[in-house]
Amino acid sequence: MSSEDEKVIEHVEETLLAYCRQQGLFKSGDRVIAACSGGADSMALLLFLLRRRRDLEIEVLATHVNHGIRGVNAIADANFVTAFCRKNGVELFLYDAVKEGVQIPQQPSEEWARGLRYGWFDQLAVQEEAFIATAHTMSDQVETILFRMARGTGVHGMAGIPPRRGYYIRPCLCLTRGETEAYCTALGQNYVQDETNAQDTYARNRIRHDAIPALQYANPAAEVAIARLCRQMRDLDQWLTGEAAALLQAATVEKGYDISVLRKAEGPVLDAALHSLISPVRDAEEKYITLLRFLLQRGEGALQLTPEVTYKVKDGVLLRLTPRGIRPPPAPPQPFGEGQFFLPGGYFVEFRRVKYEEFLKNQPIFKKDLNCCADCAKIQKNLQLRTRLPGDFFRPAGRHVRKTLKKYYNELGIPQDERPLLPLLADGSEVLWLWGSGFAEGVAPDSYTNEVWMVRTEKAEEDE
Amino acid sequence: MSSEDEKVIEHVEETLLAYCRQQGLFKSGDRVIAACSGGADSMALLLFLLRRRRDLEIEVLATHVNHGIRGVNAIADANFVTAFCRKNGVELFLYDAVKEGVQIPQQPSEEWARGLRYGWFDQLAVQEEAFIATAHTMSDQVETILFRMARGTGVHGMAGIPPRRGYYIRPCLCLTRGETEAYCTALGQNYVQDETNAQDTYARNRIRHDAIPALQYANPAAEVAIARLCRQMRDLDQWLTGEAAALLQAATVEKGYDISVLRKAEGPVLDAALHSLISPVRDAEEKYITLLRFLLQRGEGALQLTPEVTYKVKDGVLLRLTPRGIRPPPAPPQPFGEGQFFLPGGYFVEFRRVKYEEFLKNQPIFKKDLNCCADCAKIQKNLQLRTRLPGDFFRPAGRHVRKTLKKYYNELGIPQDERPLLPLLADGSEVLWLWGSGFAEGVAPDSYTNEVWMVRTEKAEEDE
Numbered sequence: 001m002s003s004e005d006e007k008v009i010e011h012v013e014e015t016l017l018a019y020c021r022q023q024g025l026f027k028s029g030d031r032v033i034a035a036c037s038g039g040a041d042s043m044a045l046l047l048f049l050l051r052r053r054r055d056l057e058i059e060v061l062a063t064h065v066n067h068g069i070r071g072v073n074a075i076a077d078a079n080f081v082t083a084f085c086r087k088n089g090v091e092l093f094l095y096d097a098v099k100e101g102v103q104i105p106q107q108p109s110e111e112w113a114r115g116l117r118y119g120w121f122d123q124l125a126v127q128e129e130a131f132i133a134t135a136h137t138m139s140d141q142v143e144t145i146l147f148r149m150a151r152g153t154g155v156h157g158m159a160g161i162p163p164r165r166g167y168y169i170r171p172c173l174c175l176t177r178g179e180t181e182a183y184c185t186a187l188g189q190n191y192v193q194d195e196t197n198a199q200d201t202y203a204r205n206r207i208r209h210d211a212i213p214a215l216q217y218a219n220p221a222a223e224v225a226i227a228r229l230c231r232q233m234r235d236l237d238q239w240l241t242g243e244a245a246a247l248l249q250a251a252t253v254e255k256g257y258d259i260s261v262l263r264k265a266e267g268p269v270l271d272a273a274l275h276s277l278i279s280p281v282r283d284a285e286e287k288y289i290t291l292l293r294f295l296l297q298r299g300e301g302a303l304q305l306t307p308e309v310t311y312k313v314k315d316g317v318l319l320r321l322t323p324r325g326i327r328p329p330p331a332p333p334q335p336f337g338e339g340q341f342f343l344p345g346g347y348f349v350e351f352r353r354v355k356y357e358e359f360l361k362n363q364p365i366f367k368k369d370l371n372c373c374a375d376c377a378k379i380q381k382n383l384q385l386r387t388r389l390p391g392d393f394f395r396p397a398g399r400h401v402r403k404t405l406k407k408y409y410n411e412l413g414i415p416q417d418e419r420p421l422l423p424l425l426a427d428g429s430e431v432l433w434l435w436g437s438g439f440a441e442g443v444a445p446d447s448y449t450n451e452v453w454m455v456r457t458e459k460a461e462e463d464e
Numbered sequence: 465m466s467s468e469d470e471k472v473i474e475h476v477e478e479t480l481l482a483y484c485r486q487q488g489l490f491k492s493g494d495r496v497i498a499a500c501s502g503g504a505d506s507m508a509l510l511l512f513l514l515r516r517r518r519d520l521e522i523e524v525l526a527t528h529v530n531h532g533i534r535g536v537n538a539i540a541d542a543n544f545v546t547a548f549c550r551k552n553g554v555e556l557f558l559y560d561a562v563k564e565g566v567q568i569p570q571q572p573s574e575e576w577a578r579g580l581r582y583g584w585f586d587q588l589a590v591q592e593e594a595f596i597a598t599a600h601t602m603s604d605q606v607e608t609i610l611f612r613m614a615r616g617t618g619v620h621g622m623a624g625i626p627p628r629r630g631y632y633i634r635p636c637l638c639l640t641r642g643e644t645e646a647y648c649t650a651l652g653q654n655y656v657q658d659e660t661n662a663q664d665t666y667a668r669n670r671i672r673h674d675a676i677p678a679l680q681y682a683n684p685a686a687e688v689a690i691a692r693l694c695r696q697m698r699d700l701d702q703w704l705t706g707e708a709a710a711l712l713q714a715a716t717v718e719k720g721y722d723i724s725v726l727r728k729a730e731g732p733v734l735d736a737a738l739h740s741l742i743s744p745v746r747d748a749e750e751k752y753i754t755l756l757r758f759l760l761q762r763g764e765g766a767l768q769l770t771p772e773v774t775y776k777v778k779d780g781v782l783l784r785l786t787p788r789g790i791r792p793p794p795a796p797p798q799p800f801g802e803g804q805f806f807l808p809g810g811y812f813v814e815f816r817r818v819k820y821e822e823f824l825k826n827q828p829i830f831k832k833d834l835n836c837c838a839d840c841a842k843i844q845k846n847l848q849l850r851t852r853l854p855g856d857f858f859r860p861a862g863r864h865v866r867k868t869l870k871k872y873y874n875e876l877g878i879p880q881d882e883r884p885l886l887p888l889l890a891d892g893s894e895v896l897w898l899w900g901s902g903f904a905e906g907v908a909p910d911s912y913t914n915e916v917w918m919v920r921t922e923k924a925e926e927d928e
Contacts (some may be wrong), residue, residue, distance in 0.1 A: 053586065150679035152689035203682040213673035215614035218667040225616035227748065232618050234731045235701070257894050268700045 005186035012175065015047050017055060019174035023163045028057040031130035032169070033093065033356035035121060036062050038077045038192040041135035042179035043084075045172055049133065050088060061091045063124055063132075065117045068097035069108045077192050092257035093128075095120045110201050110336055123392065125167040129402050136161050136170045137228045139177035139212075145230055146207050154286065155268075156275060159234035160227075166391025166429035176223050244272035252342050254460060256319040256328055258382040259296050268294075276332035277320075280420065281309045330420045341385060345421035346436065346460030349385070356449045369439030373398045376451040378443040379432055383425050392424075395432040395441035405431060412436075469650035476639065477555025478649040480512050487627045492521035495594035496633070497557065499585060500526050502541045502656040505599035507548075508644035509636055511651055513597065514552060527588055527596075529581050532561035532910045533572045541656050557592075559584045563729065572667050589631040593866050600625050602632045602691045603641035603672075609694055610671050618750065619732075620739065623698035624691075630893035631685040641686050657926035708736035709798035717776075718808050718924060720783040720792055723760050734760075740796035744884065745773045788828065794884045797850035805849060809885035810924030811899065813849070820913045835861045835902030842907040843896055847889050856888075859896040859905035869895060875902075 034049055036042040066074045066190040078370055085092040097104065097116060105453060121132045141160045148157040161172050162453060172180060174463055184191055208442035215222040247269055262270060274292045282288070287289055289301050295313055302321075310321040315330045316391040320329045328344035340350045392405040403411075409419055425433035433439050433455060445452050489706060498513055500506040513524045528545040530538045541667050542558060549556040561568065569576055585596045605624045612621040619647055638645065648655055679686040686703050711733055715725035726734060738756045745753070746769055755767050759777055766776040766785075784793045792808035804814045804882040823837060857867040867875075874885055889897035897919060908914050 035476065108713070146679060147682055149690050149693060150682040152683070153693060155700065206678040206681045210678035211675040214670040215610060217670045218611055218614040219616070222614035228612050229617060229622070237728055239732045241729075242555060266703055266706075268703045269695075292556075424687035 001186070001188075003070040008182050008186040011315055012044070012179055012186075013048060013052060015174050016171055016177075017052060019163075020056065022172050025164060025169050025171055026058050026131075026360075027169065028054050029059075030057075031059045031061065031126055031128060032133050033063050033124060033128060033130045035132055035134045035296050036064050036081050037135075038080045038084075039135075040181045040184050040191045041137050041140075041172060043189055043191040044175070044183045045133060045135040046084075046090070047184070047189060048171070061093070061128070061130065061420070063093040063121070065120055066094070066096045066098070067113045067116055068102065068104045069113065091122055095124075096201060121168075124389070126393070126404050126407075131167045131169050133169045133171060134179070135172050135231050137172045137175050137177050138181055139208075141230060142174055142212065142223045142226045143204055143207050145226060146211055147204060150207075152286065154235055154275075155237045155240065156272075158230065159237045160230040162234065164428055166389060167393070168391070170450060172327065173227070181220075182318070200400045209285075235334065240272040241271045241333060242335055244276055245332040247273045247277070248332055249334070249341065249343075250288070252344060253317055254346060255326055259299060259313060259316055259318050262296055262318065273332070278305060279322045280330055281305045291329045297335065315386045324417060327417065330387040331423065333375065333384040336383035336385050336425055340441070341423070343421075343423050345418075347421065347423050348458040348460070350456040352450055352454045352456075354454055356445055356452050359452050359454060367456075370443065373445060374433070374443040375438040375449045377449070378452055379427070379453065383427050383432060385423060385425055387420055387424065387428075389429070391429045392426060392431050393429060394434055394437070396437055397439060397441050397444060400441065405434075407439075437440075465650070465903075471644050475651075476643055477512060477516060477636050480635055481516065482654045483627075484520065484635050487633055489628060489633050490520050490522050490595075491492075493523065494522045495592060496597050497525045497527050497585075497588060497592060497594045499596055499598045500528050500545050501599075502528070502545045503599075504645045504648050504655045505601050505604075505636060505641065507653055507655040508639070508647045509597060509599040510548075510554070511648070511653060512635070515818050525592070525594065527557040527559065527585070529558045529579055529584055530558070530562070531572070532566065532568045533577065543793055544656055547621075551737065556674040556778070557588055589769045589855070590857070590868050591749040593906040595631045595633050597633045597635060599636050599644070601636045601639050601641050601644055601857065602687055603676075605637055606676065606687045606690045607668055607671050607696060609690060610675055611668060614667075614671075614914045616750065618735075618739075619697055619701045619704065623701045624694040626698065628892055630853065631857070632855070634831075638690070646749060651806070658676055664896060690884075704732060704736040705740065705797060706799055707733045708740055711737045711795040712740070712796055713798070713805065713807075716808060717781055718810060720808075720915075723777060723780055723782050725765060726760055726782065737796070739792045742769060744794055745769045769823070773899045788881055791816075791881065792885065793852040795849070795887065799849035800849050805887070807887050809882075811885065812922040812924070813887050813899075814920040816918045816920075817915055818918055820909055820916050823916050823918060836906065836920075837916040837918050838897070838903040839913045841913070842915055843891075843917065847891055847896060849889055851884055851886060851911065853890075853893070855893045856890060856895050857893060858898055858901070860901055861903060861905050861908060864905065869898075872898075872901075 026032065032049060034042065034046045038047050046060075049056070049058070062081070062085050064078055066078050068074070069173065070077075072096065078096070080398050082092060082094065084090075102116065108189055111309050124130070125132050145158060146161050152249070161170060161173065163173050175183075215226075220224060223426055245266050247262065248257060251257040251259075262273065265273065271289055274289045274376060278288050278292065288303070288305065292311060295301055295303050295311065296318065298313075299316070302310055302314055304310040308322055312319045321327075324362050331341075331343045331347075332339075338351055338353055340348070342348055353376060356375075388405050388409075393402055394405050394408050396408070405424075414422070422435040424431050424435060431440060435457065438455075470903055490496065496513060498510045500510050510524075513520070513522070517524050526545070526549050527619060528542055532538070534541075534877065542560070546558065548554075572662075573794065588594070589596050607623050609622060614782055625634060627637050639647075661699050676687070679690075683689060711726065711729050712721060715723075716722040718780065726737065729737065733759065738753045742752050742756065752767070752769060756775060759765055759767050759775065760782065762777075763780070764777055766774055768774040770785055776783045776785055784788050785791075795805075795807045795811075800815065802815055802817055804812070806812055817840060820839075852869050852873075855868055858869050858872050859866050860872070868889075878886070886899040888895050888899060895904060896907060897922065902919075
């Protein structure tokens, strides 16, 4: 290996390690399944994970999807990935749509293929209790941003692909496509070429081949500049989301939101709040935000978002109507901290940080497994108070199992109607406290505990 | 004229009128000088202003600049614009760089030409007491955004070209380049082709000819979508600027800013505050914001921005050092309202809204021209409390003249060092209240006055 190659390898791996650390992508002991098409990006991802698995303290596995739409080329790709994994002792989960009996459409869209792929990844993540690492690069990020800008987007869309969502992890967002190729080349690793050509993909190709080189003429490091903008937008979006949550919190009344409070809010915060009311229901296009803002200004009328959900203003309150009656919209995520939270649907949660001794003294009756409190030292991450998201999982205290929240709710027999409203605390997709079930496995106080988080809950009676 | 042409004309003019109204670009009686190169965009601008000057209640003039760098073509353009103005009875201010004895560089850059042009516009605006309308279109806006994204930008840069800055007004930001061309064609108006080719212009040309068509392949209305994003970013930027101003206000101590207050702020607001500290000194690149944030975190050290300005943390206070000693940075703009404002440099301003009768009763001594109060009904626009900006002008009460703030400060003999700190209230570039001079001509109470804005000022003694 030439010293030039060594330099490339070191540069790429140090960049990736720094990014993983900064974004908190991996924890010691995580099982990580690399989604591997066989292209340069995903080969770079898999190579990096394998070469640095000791530094990251993770277990590395892989998966490959044959969508059943590229015939013999797809089989060659599957064989390529299989051979690599066999040679490197990596457990590989192959998914073959045809063998699985999937009905392949006549003209499969990129959207269809994506749905198939992610359906399988979701299943695999739960089955293997693992995270899925995908190889999206900074170049994909920049293409996504430009594509969204063309189609119409706001701050939220400009935040781009997040480095982590539920059990999905994207370590390569810090690398350009050129860098993943250079890394493979420096390691003497060949890779396959992807040649899909669906409609959306073709629009993306024009962005890749025409738009980005034009921007690179203005600045050769244009991709890096746009990726940085994207990170700024993500920070801004998260902060706005927090402000919006605080606004909705302040406006919460029993059945909905007091419109006089909402009306006092300033433009961008109100828009972010309205976005968080619409986004669980449908794509929060600017049109719907404008219509909902208009509804608030008028102080009367209704806006039907889908056959299932209508927003209506009645007696100064913004209500959410469904065919099953009035259901308030779920609470938007907000940062976890000490305080009292009045949440939609009459849910009330209070969090307090207290000395463990004091907690023991003042707690008249112990819940048998102490799951109404958690050791502060064990949950120091950036938690959010929110409701369920796809991909959430929970480890109920004392049960030694990890379940998707969906399965766990099924087990508890919680009605579908109530599920969107139940408050929880989560670190990414890992639920650390759940309404009615308390804190998760592994965060209970022990003999070293100094301070604990205490939680108190109440629910207003429904008067329907 | 065909009915198709009539439709185009009506659509374009209604779009322009709505935009002018919505953005408050013109006031009755304004003198407006259209900057006219002779190209489609600026011919469309001039045609619109002429055809609808009665609706807008404005006087329309024009100006054309021959930069002295395109020889015979430039002379043809000047003749074209001259002929148009003569035929339509429009007063034209021709500027010919060669005739004015300007030294033309060997390889004049686009930057140089821009400087020449805007230097002349500035002079003309003051000399003619007029606004300058430039023909920037939505297409220019989108090119600017993409260009800035490539070079590296944040929320502020994503806000694009503002529809109004000082005495500059851009009514055509609501039209695509295609629409200005269609409007000229529908009116049977020919126009000249511009063919500059400086370096930056060439990068812009690649964005225009390669990047934008690629985005239009994803969505034919991509320009409209990006212009809308741009407006959202402008709202967001303005709101963040307000939050940042409130933060700096809260952190203000006599000589600078209390770093313990700044440190408590959240990322985007702190960044906007740091941006407002850096931008009067030099281009507020992300690098400097990061360095200044780092300085705050460390709580010691210094950051030299230019040979003239250094920021330093001493005893928990962020100071601004210049060769002439410690000078606090100017106050960032904030929305005008009732309240007390402690501003950098020891300036204190209090605004109160009171019944005129009460004011007359409680005011023990009248200033001879009553310029410590203004009729509320006469200043209802969106005012900002800020310090001077280039292009500001002021009409001192009782003097019947309009002056640039620069000239007025010269007249008053205010030291250069103090000028950046003097508080003022402004509606765009029109200063309505100025530290030491009171309210401007035309806003004094009269016999119909019901309520007045009262202002009280104090200045802390300097202990240097």
